[in-house]
Each structure stands twice: as structure tokens, then as C-alpha cells.
Amino acid sequence: MLHRLAVLILLSSACASLPVPALGRPQDRSAAESPKVAVQADGAVGVPAQTVPVSTFLSPEAKEYLAQHLKDMQDPEILKQDAGVPRFMKRYLARDYALFPVERKDEKVGGVHAYVYTPKAGVSARNKDRVLINLHGGGFSGCWPGCAELESIPVAALGKIEVVSIDYRESPEYKFPAASEDVASVYRELLKSHKSQDIGIYGCSAGGMQTAMSVAWFQTHSLPAPGAIGIFCASAGGVLGGDALYTAVPLGEARLALPGAPGAAPPLSYFSGTDPTDPLVSPINSPETLAKFPPTLIITGTRGFELSSALYTHEQLVKLGVEAELHVWEGLFHGFFYNADVPESRDAFNVIVKFFDRHLGG
Amino acid sequence: MLHRLAVLILLSSACASLPVPALGRPQDRSAAESPKVAVQADGAVGVPAQTVPVSTFLSPEAKEYLAQHLKDMQDPEILKQDAGVPRFMKRYLARDYALFPVERKDEKVGGVHAYVYTPKAGVSARNKDRVLINLHGGGFSGCWPGCAELESIPVAALGKIEVVSIDYRESPEYKFPAASEDVASVYRELLKSHKSQDIGIYGCSAGGMQTAMSVAWFQTHSLPAPGAIGIFCASAGGVLGGDALYTAVPLGEARLALPGAPGAAPPLSYFSGTDPTDPLVSPINSPETLAKFPPTLIITGTRGFELSSALYTHEQLVKLGVEAELHVWEGLFHGFFYNADVPESRDAFNVIVKFFDRHLGG
Numbered sequence: 001m002l003h004r005l006a007v008l009i010l011l012s013s014a015c016a017s018l019p020v021p022a023l024g025r026p027q028d029r030s031a032a033e034s035p036k037v038a039v040q041a042d043g044a045v046g047v048p049a050q051t052v053p054v055s056t057f058l059s060p061e062a063k064e065y066l067a068q069h070l071k072d073m074q075d076p077e078i079l080k081q082d083a084g085v086p087r088f089m090k091r092y093l094a095r096d097y098a099l100f101p102v103e104r105k106d107e108k109v110g111g112v113h114a115y116v117y118t119p120k121a122g123v124s125a126r127n128k129d130r131v132l133i134n135l136h137g138g139g140f141s142g143c144w145p146g147c148a149e150l151e152s153i154p155v156a157a158l159g160k161i162e163v164v165s166i167d168y169r170e171s172p173e174y175k176f177p178a179a180s181e182d183v184a185s186v187y188r189e190l191l192k193s194h195k196s197q198d199i200g201i202y203g204c205s206a207g208g209m210q211t212a213m214s215v216a217w218f219q220t221h222s223l224p225a226p227g228a229i230g231i232f233c234a235s236a237g238g239v240l241g242g243d244a245l246y247t248a249v250p251l252g253e254a255r256l257a258l259p260g261a262p263g264a265a266p267p268l269s270y271f272s273g274t275d276p277t278d279p280l281v282s283p284i285n286s287p288e289t290l291a292k293f294p295p296t297l298i299i300t301g302t303r304g305f306e307l308s309s310a311l312y313t314h315e316q317l318v319k320l321g322v323e324a325e326l327h328v329w330e331g332l333f334h335g336f337f338y339n340a341d342v343p344e345s346r347d348a349f350n351v352i353v354k355f356f357d358r359h360l361g362g
Numbered sequence: 363m364l365h366r367l368a369v370l371i372l373l374s375s376a377c378a379s380l381p382v383p384a385l386g387r388p389q390d391r392s393a394a395e396s397p398k399v400a401v402q403a404d405g406a407v408g409v410p411a412q413t414v415p416v417s418t419f420l421s422p423e424a425k426e427y428l429a430q431h432l433k434d435m436q437d438p439e440i441l442k443q444d445a446g447v448p449r450f451m452k453r454y455l456a457r458d459y460a461l462f463p464v465e466r467k468d469e470k471v472g473g474v475h476a477y478v479y480t481p482k483a484g485v486s487a488r489n490k491d492r493v494l495i496n497l498h499g500g501g502f503s504g505c506w507p508g509c510a511e512l513e514s515i516p517v518a519a520l521g522k523i524e525v526v527s528i529d530y531r532e533s534p535e536y537k538f539p540a541a542s543e544d545v546a547s548v549y550r551e552l553l554k555s556h557k558s559q560d561i562g563i564y565g566c567s568a569g570g571m572q573t574a575m576s577v578a579w580f581q582t583h584s585l586p587a588p589g590a591i592g593i594f595c596a597s598a599g600g601v602l603g604g605d606a607l608y609t610a611v612p613l614g615e616a617r618l619a620l621p622g623a624p625g626a627a628p629p630l631s632y633f634s635g636t637d638p639t640d641p642l643v644s645p646i647n648s649p650e651t652l653a654k655f656p657p658t659l660i661i662t663g664t665r666g667f668e669l670s671s672a673l674y675t676h677e678q679l680v681k682l683g684v685e686a687e688l689h690v691w692e693g694l695f696h697g698f699f700y701n702a703d704v705p706e707s708r709d710a711f712n713v714i715v716k717f718f719d720r721h722l723g724g
Contacts, residue, residue, distance in 0.1 A: 037612050039436060043416040043429025047612045054405040055604040057674040067405025074401060242692050243664045246414040247609040250399045251407050302605045302670065311664065311692040312419040318689070319709055326688045327680070330604050330673040347681055 052251055055302075055331025059343045062332065066303075069333060073254040085146035092339050093149055099340055100157035110189030112182045113167040115148060117156035124160035130198045130360050131190055132156075133226075134165040135183065135214070137205030137233065137335060140270035141171045150338045151204055154345075159353040164190070168210065171270035176281065179210050179270075180217040187214075187223060196224035197361030202297070202352065204335050205306075208234025212313075215293055216283040225294045228359035230352060232299040233335045235309035236317075237284030242308025252303030252333035284313055291320040295359040298324060299348060301332035323359075327351050414613055417664075417693025421705045424694065428665075431695060432616045447508035454701045455511055461702055462519035472551030474544045475529040477510060479518035486522035492560045492722050493552055494518075495588075496527040497545065497576070499567030499595065499697060502632035503533045512700045513566055516707075521715040526552070530572065533632035538643065541572050541632075542579040549576075549585060558586035559723030564659070564714065566697050567668075570596025574675075577655055578645040587656045590721035592714060594661040595697045597671035598679075599646030604670025614665030614695035646675055653682040657721040660686060661710060663694035685721075689713050 038046035054063045072078050072088045080087055101120035108114070132155065136148035148165040156163040166186050169178035183201075190199055203211045208231040215229060245257040271281065279286035283293075296317055300310040307328070317324035329336060329344055337345040400408035416425045434440050434450045442449055463482035470476070494517065498510035510527040518525040528548050531540035545563075552561055565573045570593040577591060607619040633643065641648035645655075658679055662672040669690070679686035691698060691706055699707040 035618060037616050037618055039429075039432040039616050040413075041429070043425060043432055045414045045432065045613050045616065047412050047414055048618065049411045050409050050608050050612075050618070051402075052407045052409055052605070052608040055670060057604045057670055063405060067401075067403070070401040070405055070407065242417040242419045243414070243609070243613065246412050247605070247613070247664070250409045250412075251605065251609075254399050254401050254407065256397065256399055256410065256412070302609070302673065308417060308419055308664065308692045311690050314689070315691065315706075315709060318713065326690065327676070328673050328688065328690055329677065330670045344677075347677065351680065 047246075058331045061342045062336075062344050065336075065339055065342050066331065066333065069336075070252075070254045081142055081146070084142060084144045086143065089146050089150060089338060093146065095339075095341055096150060096153045100153045102153050102156045109164055109166075110185035110187075112185050114186060115145065115152065115165045115167070117152050117163040117165065119157045119160050121157075121160065123162055126357065127159070127161040129194065130161060130200070130356075131194055132159070132161055132163045132356060133183070133186060133190070133199065133201040134163050135168065135179075135201065135203030135207035135210040136165060137203065137207045138170075140179065140206045140210075140268060144170075147204065147207070147338075150340075151202075151207065154340050154349045155202075155352055158349050159356065161353075161356070171268065175269065176271050176274050177217070180213055180280065183210065183214040184217055184221055184223060187218070187226075191223075195227075195361055197227040199226045200228045200230070200356045200360055201226050202230030202232060202356075204233040204338075206234070208232045208306075209237075212236035212283045212293075213280060216279050216286070216289050219289060219292060220280065225292065227361050228295045228297070228356055229293070230297040230299070230355065231310070231313065232297075232337075232352075233304060234306050235284065235298075235313040236290065236293075237282030237309070237313070240305060240309065242312065244305055244308040248301075248303045248305045248307045248333070252301070253305060284309075284316065287316070287320055290316055291322065293317060293320075293322045293324075295323040295355075296325070297352065297355040298326045299329075299337075299351070300327075301329040301334070301336055303331060303333040304336075305334055325355060409608075420693045423704045424698075424706050427698075427701055427704050428693065428695065431698075432614075435616045443504055443508070446504060446506045448505065451508050451512060451700060455508065457701075457703055458512060458515045462515045464515050464518045471526055471528075472547035472549075474547050476548060477507065477514065477527045477529070479514045479525040479527065481519045481522050483519075483522065485524055488719065489521070489523040491556065492523060492562070492718075493556055494521070494523055494525045494718060495545070495548060495552070495561065495563040496525050497530065497541075497563065497565030497569035497572045498527060499565065499569045500532075502541065502568045502572075502630060506532075509566065509569070509700075512702075513564075513569065516699075516702050516711045517564075517714055520711050521718065523715075523718070533630065537631065538633050538636050539579070542575055542642065545572065545576040546579055546583055546585060549580070549588075553585075557589075557723055559589035561588045562590045562592070562718045562722055563588050564592030564594060564718075566595040566700075568596070570594045570668075571599075574598035574645045574655075575642060578641050578648070578651050581651060581654060582642065587654065589723050590657045590659070590718055591655070592659040592661070592717065593672070593675065594659075594699075594714075595666060596668050597646065597660075597675040598652065598655075599644030599671070599675070602667060602671065604674065606667055606670040610663075610665045610667045610669045610695070614663070615667060646671075646678065649678070649682055652678055653684065655679060655682075655684045655686075657685040657717075658687070659714065659717040660688045661691075661699075661713070662689075663691040663696070663698055665693060665695040666698075667696055687717060 035048035168182040279289040337348040397410035514525040530544040641651040699710040
């Protein structure tokens, strides 16, 4: 008669013989020696201090990248932006220019400033009538053009597709719904020469949030849904919360979430004056809005602070019958694919390219 | 000129105004007061002790279930099995019998003992030529019929489909490849009356591992691939490792992984004498084997100790061009869907049913 502890021991012992590198086991074999996990009545878990190595599943390049990233996150100097490029991102940009030959035109599309990327090798025949809109990350307060470049260049080159990255209006000068208006202006312009099902929209972090907000915005502004969307490093409402606060934040950002209860922080100035229950601000709150989402690709990582809300978004879309595809990179953090030299980043770009290829019309 | 710390603060402040319940923020606003996260040269992270609440994204039922589960995992008495049913699972079984009317026949299929489930409401017209094979969890050393029942009854009833749950040979009396042989015997028998594309195979934990091992076994034993498979609470090789050791194990199993380095544990007696690099034992090691996998559904949770290896399995299948679908339940643990009263479990069963409906032939 085996109890589950023994089952766990046996199961994990089985796995000790399986080739997972640097395998550990979950059970506490020497209970008297190890620190304990305490469980409170409400299910809260007191977890003792731990030293957590980089994940054994990562490529060698990703392990090195993660180690560097964690050190960067603790260095205020390297986090600063110069002309819209965070310093730690400069080396990633230089590599993108070397790896992915693209043309970049500085234009206005529907009256909104944008960079229009096309691959130097040419747009593929399949993609001649298609276009992707990129909405860059940066907290609605920066990272143009740095994040725009890192999100657009590899996709344009690897996807052999045109990418329009929108320099949407942001804080501190502008407030919601400025970015939603700008995306709609560009979208309307593109609709003059493209079918809606041939247009995809995607972005990372703030850009992922804005992608979801734009889909909601189109619903209430007489615009058709795009053919497919990508919500990366983000969710359809709320980036933080859940288990990720305690797992991904320390392991991916090298800091603790604010200890104790969630408090009120002064609202981001971009969102000041907004109603948090408004589906145009936070589509996750409206099943009616979510149910009309087009096919949606969600990308995150076990160390992305958005992990929990991204997973919750995926669950809700699935429940509502939306075709939602989830990819979670083990051991990797918020926006990891900004470094294109890492194999896992290449895998992510391949997933993005294939997703849009499969779901856009034509 | 904003640095990323400010970006994070701003982003998280944005989210403080978004309706994610009990929202926290990742940044350390009062650095002098809070414990620090230490980053080592190799990227290992020293995480201070934390108290981690149940995830804010869970349904009320799931929060209660998680709290109870964590207490159960620390109670050796309730983990014991009586006649193949772990005591903590008895109430879940009683509910399954009440919720999901099925007929269960105790039979031999291809000479192997099995339970054959059919919904009392009848198999649907769509499913009349289809059958699912369930491989139960239990560490290759128990949990028949408890886990078999919990994995089969809801699927048979909700899916309106026949489910054959195999009582495969296990430790301590038998060793690898006894279970693989038994699955193959049943499969060969079903192939006399079903097309391979109309047969699906799925299981949780050891059953998920065995599902992957069986797909590999069929490849080297002149058997066609099944139409679709489900690897739940498991991976295609190795259940443990990665970030999950440090996140999911404490938060989902209320214990710490063995502190310090992974050590050698005596191999599970079921796998004694096996070669850990053998694709029949651990398909994850063989891209050639994995590349021939049929459409695969992977189900896990942020608190499942299999999380990291399940995600790695998904990434590898996707890279190899296999149609692999991932669902990760925020805040939930290994085998969470055994409790069918929890809304998230119903969502999981719906995902399973829809997946097989979409991918099986006919």
C-alpha cells in the first residue's frame, strides 16, 4: 500500500534514470535536515530561501544570456535609454542589423509616424497582399525605436513580410486612448489596400497589451477584426499577479515583488482617468469582447512576470471558443526573444512567422 | 530618459489600475526595507523566503481545492492507497460517479486486463468508430483503479466516447517494458476493429509518460501511430527538472526539492536495467522519434512539478513540426483535474474532448 509520498519518490527515482540533465527530485528525503515548507489555513505557502540555478533545459547560449540579463536588471545604468534605446538592448540591435537584412522606411501611415520594414530579399509571394502591424514594448512611455526595431526586424526578415511598426502616442505627453486611436488610424489606412484578414497585429509587453486593446477598440469603432494577433510578453488585461509575482519576478527580474499585500500604486500616467473595468482598457474583463477576438498567439516564459496573466488570458480565450495558441518558454524571461542570437529566440520567431502564415488570409 | 526599473514601475502601476484581483507589483519600491535577491556569476538566483498565496486568478472552488491539496500532501495517512485508491482521491471518485453516468465493463482486451467505459447516454454518432485508450497515473507502481477511474469517467461521459483504461503491468512485480508491451497488445486488438487514426491515447503522470513511450514503442514494433495523443501531468521523458523544481514543487506539493545538487536516487524498480538514452524509455532524447509523433495535447499547471519538462517537450515537438497544443493552468498542480467539481477541471476536460474530436479521424 503505497502512499503518495512514496509514489513521488518512486516517480522521481524513475526520472533519475531518465536523461534530464542535472535532475533533482521533489521529495524531501531527509526531512530532519531540510528546511520546511509551511502551509497556512488559506493555502498560502511559506517557502524557505532557495538558490535557484538557471534552468537545465536551456541552451548554453540562453543560460549565458539569462545570467547576463539578471545582472543587467540589477544595474540602473544599463537600464537607461539613450535616444529611445535601452543601453542593454544596443548589442541586440547591432546583431539584428547584421543578421536580418531589411529596408526601413520612415513614413507616416494614416497620419501616424511609423517605420515600415521590408526584407531585402523581398516579400514572399504568399505575403504579397499581407502586412503585419507591430506595436512596440516600453511601458507606454518609451523604447521607441529600440523595442520597435527588435520586434520588427527579425519578423520582417524571417517571415519575408512587410511590418509596419507604429510610433503610437504615449505618456507623459499623451494619455489613453491616444495609442488606440493611432493604431486605428494606421489600420484604416492599411484597409484601403489590404483585406482585414490579411492584416496581423502583434507586440511585446505594452505592445502586447495594446494589441489586445486595439482589437477591443476596433469592435466599438466599426472596424473589422484583423486576421490574427500576437500577444507577447503580456496579456489581455493586467500584466501582473498570480503565481508569477513570486516565481517569475525574482527569477526573471532579480527582484522581489512588493512584499505583503498588493497596494495601490499611482496609476501609470498613460492610463490616468481610465475605468479599469472598461473593456477598451482591459479586454480580459469582457467575455463578449474576448469572444470576438481573432486567432491569437500568446508567447511567454516561466520567468516572465506576465506569465500568470498570460496563461489566464489563454484559458479565457479558449473557453470562449477563440482559436488561441500558447507557447511558454521554460526558464526564460519577459521579452527574452529580443536577443536573436539565442536559439530559443529563433524558435520564438519561427513560431510567430508560422502562426501568421497559417492564420492570415490568402 | 527612463531606465527599465522605471519602465517596470510604470508598467506595473498601469496594471494597478487594471482589474486583476489582488494585484501586486514586481518592483522593489522600498529597496532599503525589503530582502534582496542575489544573483551569482553563473546566473543562480538567491531568493529570500516568501509567503505565496493561492493565485488570484483561481476560481473560489480551485482556491479551496488547492489549500486542501497542500494540506493533504503533508499528511502521510491520507496519501495511502486502499485497494488501489489513494485516500484523498476517494471523494473525487464519489463525485465522478454522481456527475458522469457511465457503464464500466471489466474485460480483457488483447489478453490484457482493462476497464471499458461507455457513456450511459450513449456514444455520439461522431464517435461511433473512435476509441480512446487511457493509461492511468500512479508512478508505475499503483493507483489502479483509482487514477484510471478519475482519468476515464469524465472523458467518456463528457466526450460521449468509449474509453479503454489499461491495467498495464507495473512495479514491483514487473519491469520495463511490460507496460509498453501491454499497451501494444491492447492497441493491436483495437486495430482489428478501428483505424489507427480513430484511436487516441492519453494519460496523466506515469500515464502521460507511458503515452509517449508507447508512441515510441509502436514505431519500432511495426505499429501505426495513433490519431492523436494526450501527455498530461508529464512529458516525453523526465518529469522533473528545470525551474519547476524550485517553484512548482514547493507551491504545488508543499515540500522542497532535495536541497543542493541533484543526487542519484536508486532507479525506480520499474525502470531498473534500462538505458536512459533509449528512446523507448525517454522519447525526448530522439528527435527522429519525436518528429513522428501524432498531434499531441500537453496539459500542465504552474504548480505541476512536471511543468518545465512538459514545456520543454512542447517546444521540441513544435520545432520538429509536430502539431502540439499546450495548455497550462495558472495556479494549479500535478493532476489537478482529478477533482471534477472545480471549474478549471471542467475546462481541462473540455479541452481534452475537443482536442480528440478535432484530431481523430472520421
